[in-house]
Amino acid sequence: MMKSPKKVIRLSDLRSFRMKLPEPVGLVPTMGFLHEGHLSLVRQARKECASVVVSIFVNPTQFGPAEDLSKYPRDLERDLQLMSSAGVDLVWTPTMEEMYPAGYQTWVSLEELMKPLEGSMRPGHFRGVATVVSKLFNCVQPQKAYFGQKDAQQAAVIRRMSADLNFPIEVVICPIVREADGLAMSSRNIYLDARERQAALVLNRSLNAARSAYEKGERNASVLRKLVTDLINAEPLARLQYVSCADNETLMELVSLTGKTLLSMAVFLGKTRLIDNLVLG
Amino acid sequence: MMKSPKKVIRLSDLRSFRMKLPEPVGLVPTMGFLHEGHLSLVRQARKECASVVVSIFVNPTQFGPAEDLSKYPRDLERDLQLMSSAGVDLVWTPTMEEMYPAGYQTWVSLEELMKPLEGSMRPGHFRGVATVVSKLFNCVQPQKAYFGQKDAQQAAVIRRMSADLNFPIEVVICPIVREADGLAMSSRNIYLDARERQAALVLNRSLNAARSAYEKGERNASVLRKLVTDLINAEPLARLQYVSCADNETLMELVSLTGKTLLSMAVFLGKTRLIDNLVLG
Numbered sequence: 001m002m003k004s005p006k007k008v009i010r011l012s013d014l015r016s017f018r019m020k021l022p023e024p025v026g027l028v029p030t031m032g033f034l035h036e037g038h039l040s041l042v043r044q045a046r047k048e049c050a051s052v053v054v055s056i057f058v059n060p061t062q063f064g065p066a067e068d069l070s071k072y073p074r075d076l077e078r079d080l081q082l083m084s085s086a087g088v089d090l091v092w093t094p095t096m097e098e099m100y101p102a103g104y105q106t107w108v109s110l111e112e113l114m115k116p117l118e119g120s121m122r123p124g125h126f127r128g129v130a131t132v133v134s135k136l137f138n139c140v141q142p143q144k145a146y147f148g149q150k151d152a153q154q155a156a157v158i159r160r161m162s163a164d165l166n167f168p169i170e171v172v173i174c175p176i177v178r179e180a181d182g183l184a185m186s187s188r189n190i191y192l193d194a195r196e197r198q199a200a201l202v203l204n205r206s207l208n209a210a211r212s213a214y215e216k217g218e219r220n221a222s223v224l225r226k227l228v229t230d231l232i233n234a235e236p237l238a239r240l241q242y243v244s245c246a247d248n249e250t251l252m253e254l255v256s257l258t259g260k261t262l263l264s265m266a267v268f269l270g271k272t273r274l275i276d277n278l279v280l281g
Numbered sequence: 282m283m284k285s286p287k288k289v290i291r292l293s294d295l296r297s298f299r300m301k302l303p304e305p306v307g308l309v310p311t312m313g314f315l316h317e318g319h320l321s322l323v324r325q326a327r328k329e330c331a332s333v334v335v336s337i338f339v340n341p342t343q344f345g346p347a348e349d350l351s352k353y354p355r356d357l358e359r360d361l362q363l364m365s366s367a368g369v370d371l372v373w374t375p376t377m378e379e380m381y382p383a384g385y386q387t388w389v390s391l392e393e394l395m396k397p398l399e400g401s402m403r404p405g406h407f408r409g410v411a412t413v414v415s416k417l418f419n420c421v422q423p424q425k426a427y428f429g430q431k432d433a434q435q436a437a438v439i440r441r442m443s444a445d446l447n448f449p450i451e452v453v454i455c456p457i458v459r460e461a462d463g464l465a466m467s468s469r470n471i472y473l474d475a476r477e478r479q480a481a482l483v484l485n486r487s488l489n490a491a492r493s494a495y496e497k498g499e500r501n502a503s504v505l506r507k508l509v510t511d512l513i514n515a516e517p518l519a520r521l522q523y524v525s526c527a528d529n530e531t532l533m534e535l536v537s538l539t540g541k542t543l544l545s546m547a548v549f550l551g552k553t554r555l556i557d558n559l560v561l562g
Contacts (some may be wrong), residue, residue: 164387
């Protein structure tokens with residue numbers, strides 16, 4: 001029987017409750033509307049840390065002007081219930097005003113890792129992510145912080161940012177959690193209608209096909225990209241935005257696969273944009 | 282009788298010695314070649330903190346390609362002696378390789394505060410400063426950090442950066458320390474020849490003249506700027522680069538003085554560039 005987490009809003013309250021938490025403290029930063037993917041991060045933190053802190057903040061600075069900030073799904077009551085059962089100690093739901101007060105002007109950015117893939121489609125997105133994660137790190141001062149592999153480029157950005165800026169924090173990346181039929185969990189899956197939801201299975205199916213080819217010895221990046229492209233294009237409701245076969249650390253596109261490789265893609269189903277990925281090697 | 286400070290180079294050694302220091306820990310970040318200005322920061326830290334850490338690092342990322350990185354004065358032996366007498370607990374002299382390893386790519390920048398004054402003359406300078414200070418903060422994890430008012434824009438940048446990124450650190454700005462004849466202490470004063478050294482007194486003299494005018498009721502920013510300009514121009518060896526009369530927090534140029542005002546200037550004496558400033562109100 002888990003007890004309800006303490007819930008705080010103000011940074012001063014966060015800091016004073018944080019001081020009393022047994023260490024190591026694990027932080028799971030989220031934008032709320034929690035699903036099994038987030039809960040897997042909480043469970044991993046619970047396993048490795050004496051205390052677990054979850055932040056819920058729909059960070060405006062990582063949304064583009066044409067993106068879904070205002071309609072991003074929110075359900076705090078449900079989130080709190082889920083966290084009670086998961087054994088979270090402290091939930092912090094900061095306000096916009098306290099995170100970005102008047103005169104706010106400091107940004108954390110990465111020269112290379114922000115450019116390709118999601119970065120090229122979503123200008124400013126990773127600057128917003130790197131900045132808010134730096135802020136969350138400094139506010140919560142965890143020993144470990146947990147992020148999902150689902151957002152593969154975000155994981156690469158945060159790993160690099162945390163190492164470059166010498167944060168005294170271990171960044172832990174947890175595996176993608178999928179629905180029974182293979183769709184990667186995402187808060188944005190709620191946007192899909194029934195037909196799109198069915199068609200969205202093509203993402204995981206194409207990754208599995210690439211994995212099979214890789215396991216049979218395929219090491220040509222173009223061949224793997226084409227394999228995914230052809231499968232996505234064969235699904236009438238899906239529109240491929242990009243498919244990438246890149247070094248897992250630098251995110252530089254590869255000619256042939258040698259080390260750890262990130263195969264990733266963005267696909268539109270109607271107006272909903274989904275991403276998925278697979279690490280090979 | 283003070284004992285010699287512990288001296289460490291590697292970050293892992295810094296972290297392990299830092300863990301044992303009684304808190305609060307005060308950090309004095311320097312580029313070495315210490316003078317009375319640095320020592321005043323150390324003394325303030327000594328007064329307010331249980332432990333004092335000094336970092337010495339000539340940070341390459343805050344020097345422009347045409348600036349004096351390679352000839353920036355260094356004298357570690359002398360610095361260590363000065364710190365022994367000043368009661369420093371831990372001296373950290375990080376290496377370039379550990380601060381900026383291969384693949385380093387993360388930068389901290391401020392949208393507005395980096396643009397004017399020094400920022401406009403030294404592109405990239407404050408990005409380098411904000412980045413290295415973020416790194417030093419995360420490496421040392423002090424409760425307080427001490428900087429000099431001599432670098433007034435740096436002080437404004439670091440105050441804002443630390444607040445914006447929620448560093449759990451109090452930034453303390455200490456007053457300018459001057460030679461007996463009024464020249465603000467600077468590691469770069471060593472570049473001046475005897476005639477330039479004498480001519481350099483015009484900086485402080487013009488600030489004092491502006492202060493007198495202010496105290497007699499002058500609140501017109503243009504009048505104060507002109508007063509300084511005329512005095513600098515009257516010194517044949519001095520060449521004024523800029524004089525500014527700006528809001529002390531935002532660094533926006535003023536029409537008339539109401540709140541706290543930063544009067545600042547950059548002046549060349551031969552090839553040596555000196556800065557000085559005064560806060561009014």
